[in-house]
Amino acid sequence: MKSKKAKTPHLQPDAVIKAALEILDAEGLENVTLRRIAAKIGVQAPALYWHFKNKQDITEDMAQAILTNAKLDNFPPPANIDDWPKWLTDLMHQLRNALIAHKDGGRVVAGASFGRAQALERILFQIFKLLKQAGFGDLQAGLAASTAIDYVWGFVIEEQAGPGPEELMALQQKFRTERIPSEENTVLDAVMEQYHKLGNAAVFDWGLQVIIIGLKSAKNTQVNG
C-alpha cells in the first residue's frame, strides 16, 4: 500500500525558498547562508546543491518570489484608458510594497540578475502596452516605463539601506559642526521633520506624481540621442 505524502518524501525547492525568506525577514540578508537555510529545514548544507545550482540560484528564486507574490502581473487595467496615471500610480505603489514587504527586499532583488530582469521585464512590458494604448509612441512608452521603475528602485534601495536611527544621530552631530550656514541648516532640519510626518509612502507618491506629470507632456516628444 502506497501511502501518499508519507513523511514529506523529498526536500521541496519551495520549502527552501520559504525558509530563506523567513531568515531574511527575521535576521537580514547577511544571515541568509546555506547552512542556516539547511538547518531550518532539517538538512545538511550540501543537500541544497541537489536542488539548486548554487547560492546565486537560490537568490534568483527569492527575488522571483518577492516580486511574484505581489500580484504585479496582469494588473487590472483601467476602465477608461485616460486613467492611466492612476493605474500607473497604483502599480508602482504595489511594486514598492512588494519590495519593502521583506527586510532587505531591495538588496535581494538587486542581487538577482536573471530573476530580477525577468520579473521587471514583465512589469515593463505591461506598462509599455498600456501606455501605447494611451497614445504614447513606441520608444516613449518604453522609456516612460523604465523611468518609473528606476525611480521606484532607487527610492526603495535608499529607503531600506538608509541610515537607521542611530546613524542619523551620528550624521546630525557631524553636520552640526561641519555644515556651513546654520540658518539654512535649521530649515533643512525642519524639512526632515516634515518628512517623518508625511511618511515614506507619501514622499514616494510625491516623486511618482512628478514623474507622471512629466510623462503626460512627454508622450510624443522627440528623443535626442
Add this chain to the structure above:
Amino acid sequence: MKSKKAKTPHLQPDAVIKAALEILDAEGLENVTLRRIAAKIGVQAPALYWHFKNKQDITEDMAQAILTNAKLDNFPPPANIDDWPKWLTDLMHQLRNALIAHKDGGRVVAGASFGRAQALERILFQIFKLLKQAGFGDLQAGLAASTAIDYVWGFVIEEQAGPGPEELMALQQKFRTERIPSEENTVLDAVMEQYHKLGNAAVFDWGLQVIIIGLKSAKNTQVNG
C-alpha cells in the same frame, strides 16, 4: 639627520582606499577583500585594523572617495536662477558619471551607510538651496531633490547590475516561448534595439527631463500626506 619621507614611513589610509578602488575596478566588488587589499600594498591583512575599525569602515571611505572625486560639491550655480533645470541636469549627470566611473560603483556606495548618507546629504542640500532660490517651497525643494537623486540611484543600480550580454541572451530565449503576443513582442524588441542606439546617457537624460518637467509644475503644489 632626519630625512623626510625616508621610505614611506607608515601605511597611509589613502593608499589603502586607492588600492581597494584599483581592485574594485579591475576585478569587481567581490574581490575587494582585506587580504587582497593588504597584499596590494605589501602588508598583512590584520595591519589594516590599525587604521580602520573594520571592513565596513573601509567601504565607507571608498564610497566617500567615489562621490568626492567628482566635484559634486560646490557645483557652480547658474548665472540666471531660471536656468535651474540645466543646472540640475548637469549635476545629476555628474552624479551618475561619478557612480559609473568605477565598476560596481553603485553597489559600493549602496553598501556604505554613513559615508553615502553624508555625501548624498551634501548634494541634496545643494539642490535644496538652489531650488528654494528658484521659488520652490521648503518642503517641495526637499522632495524635489530627493526625487531626482532617487532616480539617478535607481538608474545606475539597474545600469550596473543589469543583465550582461550573456544573460540578455538567455532572457530573450526564455521569453520567446513564454511571452504571450508575439506581435507586441517584436515591437518591444524593436524598442530595445533603439535603446542601444541611443546609449545609456541619452536614456538616462530622457527620464531626467521628465522629472524636471514635472518639477516645474510641482514647485508649489500642496503635499498631501
Add this chain to the structure above:
DNA sequence: ACCTGAACACCGTTCAAGT
C-alpha cells in the same frame, strides 16, 4: 606606535560515500 603570525568562527562549494 605599528605590524606580523597564528588562530577562530564562519563562508560557499566539491566530492566521495552512504542509503
Add this chain to the structure above:
DNA sequence: ACCTGAACACCGTTCAAGT
C-alpha cells in the same frame, strides 16, 4: 535519486607577540 561527512579554499576578525 537524494542526502551526509569531511574536506578545501577562502572570508572577516581577534590577539598575543614582535619591533
